[in-house]
Amino acid sequence: MSNNHPDANIHPEATGPAKATAKAHFAPCDLQFYSGWFCPFAQRVWIALEEKGIQYQYIEVNPYHKPKSLLDLNPRGLVPTLKWKDKPVYESSVLIQFLEEAYPHHSPKLMPEDPYLRWKVRVWTDFITTRIVPGFVRFLGAQDEKLLEEQREEFLGHLKEIAKAMDPEGPFFLGRDFGAVDVMLAPWAMRFWAFDHFKKGGLGVPDKGKGGEDEEVWERWRKWVEAVKERRSVKETMSEREHYLPVYQRYADDKAQSQLAKALRAGKAVP
Template identity: 35%
Template structure:
C-alpha cells in the first residue's frame, strides 16, 4: 500500500482485503491526503482476526477503516485522540479534512448544496444496504434458495443503480467522482467472487443491456488513479473470501449474516 507523502500524516488503520476500508482508502487517495497506512487485521488459522492494539484502543469494535490524527502514536500514546470510523463517514471526513487543510484541488466527493448532500447520503446508504449487503448473503448463507434470492435482489438493485447513473456519465452524478461511486466501487470489483464460489448463475450478466450504464461506469471507476492504487490481485483476494464461502469466517460480518442479520447491521 503506497502512502501519500506529507509532513503530517493521518494514521489509517486498514486491511488490504476489506471493501469497507477500501472506501476510505479511495477517498484519502482522491484528495491526496497524507496518511500512514497500518495493516490492522491479521487473519488467524481459525479464520478469525488478530487486531492491532491501537485500533482496539480507539475503536472498541476493532473495525476498519479507522482514521486517527498524526499525534495518535503507537504503544498507547495519544489515547484521547479522536477517531473517525464507519466507511461512509470516512468518505465525508476526507472531504472536510482536505478542505480544512487546503490539501486538495480535486472536487469534493459530496455534492454542493444541502439537498444534494442529503440525497447523496441517502443513495450511498441505499447502495450499502441494497447491493453490498446481499453480496454477503450470497456467499455465507447455506440454503440455496436464500443464496438465489440474495443474488436476485443484488442484481435487481444493480439495475436500479445503472438506471440512475447520469446519462453522460461517466460517474453516478456526472463528470465528478462522488460518495455514491466510492460506496459501490469495492464491491463492484469483488462481484467476480460470487461466480467464483457459487457458479455461473451468479455472474453479473455482461449481455444485459439494462446494465450497460453500470459496465461503462465500472470501466471508468477502476481506471481512476485513486481507485486503481487500491485494487488487489484477484486470485489473492478470492482466496481470502473462501472463509465466507464456506461460512467459517469469524468476523462480525460473518457472524451477523449467519445469524440472519445483514452486514450493515454490525
C-alpha cells in the same frame, strides 16, 4: 483474539499495486490510517485519501489480532480507523464526509455542493449499506441452488435499482465527476469476480446486447463498472487476486467470521 481465528492467518500485507501505494505512505504523519488491505470498508477510505491527495501514514493491521494501538483508538478494533489530531475517527460511510469537512481545501470534492444532489448521495450511500453490502454477503454465502437463485435475483435487482438512479451520461454516479457514491460502491464492485469464481452461474449481469428489456439499464451499469475499474485511486488500492481468494472462499462456504458475516448470518443489520 486467538490466532486460531480462521481469518487471522490472512496474508500479512498489501500486494501488487496496493503494496506500492502503502509503501509510499509509510513515513510518520499527523494523519494515521489504520487499514486492512483485504477490507472493502477500509478501501473506501483509502480511495478517498488518494483521490483528495491528503497526506497520511498507512498502518497495516490484522483486525483479527486487534493490536493495542488500534484498540486504544477504537475499542471495537475495526478498520478503517483514522487517528486525526490525536482523536479516533471511524465508520467508513461517515469517514468519507469527515474527510471532506476536515480537509476542505483538498480536491476533488467527493460531495456535491447542491443540496438536492447531497440528499441523493446520502440516500444512495444508505442503499449501498442496507441493500448491496448485505446482498453481496448473502448471495456469495448461499449454499443450495434454490437459495442461490433467489439471492442472485435479489442482488441483481439492487444493481439495476442503483443503475437507474445514475446520471444518464455518466460515467460515474452523478456524471463526469467521481464522487462519494462511487467511493462507497467501488470496492464491492471490484470484488464481484468472486461470484464468477465461487458460484455456479456467476454474478449474472447479462453480456452486452443480451439484457433484453433491461439492456439500457445494464449498459449504464457496465459503463460505470468500466470507469471505476480504470480509476487510478481504485486500481492502486487493490492487491493481487490470489490473496483475496482464501478470504472470499470462507464467505462462499458461509464460514466467514467477520462481524459483518456473523451479523447477517444471525439476521441482523450491517454492524
